[in-house]
Amino acid sequence: MRSALSLEQVNAGYGGVQALSGFSFQAQANVLTALIGSNGAGKTTAMRVISGLLAPNEGHVMLDGIDITRSRASERVARGLVMAPEGRMVFAAMTIEENLRVASLPARVRKHVEANLGQVFERFPRLAERRGQLAGNLSGGEQQMLAIGRALMAEPSVLLLDEPTLGLAPIMADAVFETISSLLGEGITIVIAEQNIGRTLSAAEHAYVLENGRVTNQGPGHQLLKDDSVRETFLGLGQ
Ligand SMILES: Nc1ncnc2c1ncn2[C@@H]1O[C@H](COP(=O)(O)OP(=O)(O)O)[C@@H](O)[C@H]1O
Numbered sequence: 001m002r003s004a005l006s007l008e009q010v011n012a013g014y015g016g017v018q019a020l021s022g023f024s025f026q027a028q029a030n031v032l033t034a035l036i037g038s039n040g041a042g043k044t045t046a047m048r049v050i051s052g053l054l055a056p057n058e059g060h061v062m063l064d065g066i067d068i069t070r071s072r073a074s075e076r077v078a079r080g081l082v083m084a085p086e087g088r089m090v091f092a093a094m095t096i097e098e099n100l101r102v103a104s105l106p107a108r109v110r111k112h113v114e115a116n117l118g119q120v121f122e123r124f125p126r127l128a129e130r131r132g133q134l135a136g137n138l139s140g141g142e143q144q145m146l147a148i149g150r151a152l153m154a155e156p157s158v159l160l161l162d163e164p165t166l167g168l169a170p171i172m173a174d175a176v177f178e179t180i181s182s183l184l185g186e187g188i189t190i191v192i193a194e195q196n197i198g199r200t201l202s203a204a205e206h207a208y209v210l211e212n213g214r215v216t217n218q219g220p221g222h223q224l225l226k227d228d229s230v231r232e233t234f235l236g237l238g239q
């Protein structure tokens with residue numbers, strides 16, 4: 001399989017805080033790759049390094065074989081690397097439709113705004129029904145759909161989802177994974193950071209376990225789901 005995205009020996013952090021150490025990672029094209037880890041493990045830092053919001057101190061970020069380590073975030077979006085950030089970050093005082101339209105889009109998709117808006121509303125009928133309402137009045141699950149919809153406006157080839165099920169009721173978390181599955185079916189490559197281990201590992205082709213900024217385990221999702229140390233750490237189900 002083709003590797004769409006890879007990180008090689010990345011060190012990154014904030015001032016004196018080293019949040020990622022020797023972090024190497026590969027996401028194959030057209031499948032779901034997961035980063036799992038507890039709070040503070042470094043998942044969001046990895047997402048920031050991938051999306052260009054945080055420059056690594058060492059190491060490389062490669063997209064489709066091209067070194068994008070020094071590319072700006074907007075250039076990465078233009079190349080199809082798009083993130084739906086942790087905490088959703090929708091604009092509460094703007095309507096759903098305004099949130100979707102305001103996405104700062106690369107030139108290649110500006111002509112497709114109306115078509116893409118139509119597709120997002122088709123995918124999420126709940127958002128279509130409420131398009132004129134303020135995003136701040138949406139439920140957490142609906143805001144997550146909006147955050148994913150906003151990312152889709154930029155026509156991603158690689159979509160980054162940082163904790164999309166955080167704080168959601170189980171039925172809404174299921175809906176997020178159904179959306180993921182349909183996007184994979186459309187050929188989008190997806191990288192997810194999650195603490196929702198059961199659902200994530202069941203769905204992920206490959207997963208990396210992150211602890212204190214280091215990869216401590218990796219493998220096919222279904223295999224990690226059976227791994228004693230993973231079960232003990234994340235599910236309290238060790239032997
Ligand atoms: N803006 C920041 N400034 C300083 N330290 C940060 C900042 N963001 C995260 N950290 C620290 O970096 C480490 C990794 O955090 P993060 O990547 O957010 O983890 P996760 O997403 O897995 O919860 C933690 O120790 C966290 O406290």
Ligand SMILES: [Mg+2]
Pocket residue numbers: 043044045086162163
């Ligand atoms: Mg995080």
